[in-house]
Amino acid sequence: MSDDLILDEKRAVTRKLISLRYSSNNPAFDISATLDEHVERIALADFFNGPAAAWLRDTTRWEWQSMDHTELLGIETLRDLGRVCFTHIALKPLQTVPGITT
Amino acid sequence: MSLRALRSLVLILSLVSPAVAQDTKPKPFDVSFGPQDNGTFGAVLKGSQYKSLRRSPSSQQSGQLVSLFAGVEVDGSWNSAQDAHNNVSLALRPSIALQTITPKTIDGQVVPTTAGPWLHAFVDARQRFGDLDATLRVNQLILGGGLELRFVKFAKWYSDAADIGREDNPPMVAIGYYGVLRNHGGEALPEDIKADALQARFSTKMTLPVCTKEKRTVAPSPNDAFGGEETVYNCPWGFAGEIIGTKLTTGPDQNVDFKVDVGVFYDTGGKFKPMLRYRTGEEHGLEYDKQFILGLLLQLPI
Numbered sequence: 001m002s003d004d005l006i007l008d009e010k011r012a013v014t015r016k017l018i019s020l021r022y023s024s025n026n027p028a029f030d031i032s033a034t035l036d037e038h039v040e041r042i043a044l045a046d047f048f049n050g051p052a053a054a055w056l057r058d059t060t061r062w063e064w065q066s067m068d069h070t071e072l073l074g075i076e077t078l079r080d081l082g083r084v085c086f087t088h089i090a091l092k093p094l095q096t097v098p099g100i101t102t
Numbered sequence: 103m104s105l106r107a108l109r110s111l112v113l114i115l116s117l118v119s120p121a122v123a124q125d126t127k128p129k130p131f132d133v134s135f136g137p138q139d140n141g142t143f144g145a146v147l148k149g150s151q152y153k154s155l156r157r158s159p160s161s162q163q164s165g166q167l168v169s170l171f172a173g174v175e176v177d178g179s180w181n182s183a184q185d186a187h188n189n190v191s192l193a194l195r196p197s198i199a200l201q202t203i204t205p206k207t208i209d210g211q212v213v214p215t216t217a218g219p220w221l222h223a224f225v226d227a228r229q230r231f232g233d234l235d236a237t238l239r240v241n242q243l244i245l246g247g248g249l250e251l252r253f254v255k256f257a258k259w260y261s262d263a264a265d266i267g268r269e270d271n272p273p274m275v276a277i278g279y280y281g282v283l284r285n286h287g288g289e290a291l292p293e294d295i296k297a298d299a300l301q302a303r304f305s306t307k308m309t310l311p312v313c314t315k316e317k318r319t320v321a322p323s324p325n326d327a328f329g330g331e332e333t334v335y336n337c338p339w340g341f342a343g344e345i346i347g348t349k350l351t352t353g354p355d356q357n358v359d360f361k362v363d364v365g366v367f368y369d370t371g372g373k374f375k376p377m378l379r380y381r382t383g384e385e386h387g388l389e390y391d392k393q394f395i396l397g398l399l400l401q402l403p404i
Contacts, residue, residue, distance in 0.1 A: 007324075010327075011326075011327045011328075014327035015327050015328065018327070019208070020214060020215050020216065021215070021216055021217075026267070026332055026333050027320070027328035027329070027331075027332040028267070028332035028333055028334045028335070029267060029268065029269075030267055030268030030269070030335065031268065031269055032268070033268065033271045033307065033309070034218060034257075034269050034270075034271065036271065037271070038150065038151070038152030038173055039152075039169075039171070039197065039199050039219055039222050040218060040219065040271075042152065042154045042169050042171045042199065043167075043169050043199050043201050043216075043218060043219040044218070045154070046154075046156070046159035046167060046169045046201075047159075047167060047201065047203075047216050049158070050159035050161050050162070050167060051160075051161055051167065051203050051216075052214065053161065054161035055163065055213055055214055059211065078328065079320070079326065079327075079328050079332070082326065082327035082328055083323075083325045083326060083327070085327070086325045086326075086327050087325060
């Protein structure tokens with residue numbers, strides 16, 4: 001699979017992950033007020049690190065790398081959130097098949 | 103610096119162009135200051151800073167997701183008048199939050215969704231200092247706890263109904279009980295300063311639907327998950343309000359006291375936001391001078 005296709009798939013997975021919390025499709029949708037309190041940032045980070053990460057791991061070939069709530073400081077739009085989440089998503093490591101060596 | 107010079111400085115600062123360099127990270131502490139209607143100068147300091155206590159949250163796909171965290175809060179006001187009731191409080195708050203994880207079927211797949219935390223429970227250990235008059239000063243340790251209900255569905259509804267291109271903070275109701283553990287003011291302190299109290303607070307911060315829209319295209323970047331097309335909303339007017347009702351559960355004063363702090367602000371996009379702020383009332387025995395400030399809201403780089 002080409003790198004461009006993998007990148008497009010990663011972007012699509014990131015948008016899907018964000019849609020679990022925010023339903024708008026407008027990248028400029030302002031979410032700053034939903035992340036300006038400690039309780040909101042901590043809760044969203046826990047959601048991404050918990051249920052969303054489990055969904056990603058169990059239903060896609062991608063996995064979530066843990067996020068700290070302080071990374072959500074200063075986020076103003078869905079596009080900003082997308083950039084942060086994009087860096088926390090990676091392809092799962094390739095699984096080796098027992099008994100087969102290369 | 104004379105009061106006239108201060109007023110000139112405030113006027114000059116209010117003309118600062120919104121195109122000044124923005125620091126987009128919200129600051130945990132902010133101060134508003136300016137001339138007051140009684141000819142004196144006033145300032146209000148308010149804010150908080152928190153840390154998560156949990157490294158690995160539950161991976162549950164439905165039900166209530168629990169978050170554990172703790173933080174510090176500060177709230178103070180100052181007035182240049184000689185008989186002013188200046189005061190400040192510092193609080194430590196271990197907390198727990200709940201958010202509902204709702205499974206939904208989207209594009210034929212069941213996915214976990216959330217609308218954000220709807221409940222926030224906390225313990226509050228607070229040290230407060232205040233001037234009752236020119237000779238009497240309060241120094242107390244107060245312990246309490248409470249529940250905060252956040253109307254997350256209203257915030258989503260308002261976002262769609264008002265077409266403001268954003269989701270605001272949900273309005274919330276907080277109910278708490280506070281008991282005074284220690285007093286350092288001697289027997290001269292009034293009974294309502296030393297009494298235990300039941301407190302309810304309603305607070306909201308809303309974007310007013312006075313907006314302009316602009317469609318534009320953003321240049322692509324490697325880490326960008328979205329396409330280039332977007333619609334930008336500009337809604338600079340906002341309203342913030344807080345009403346606190348306090349009923350003492352011990353002592354002779356059985357009235358319910360209210361403290362009101364409301365304001366309308368205009369977000370220029372810079373560090374200074376012109377605002378009209380009104381603050382008055384009484385909370386747990388401490389009286390707040392009536393402050394009607396037309397000035398600037400400045401977020402501190404703390």
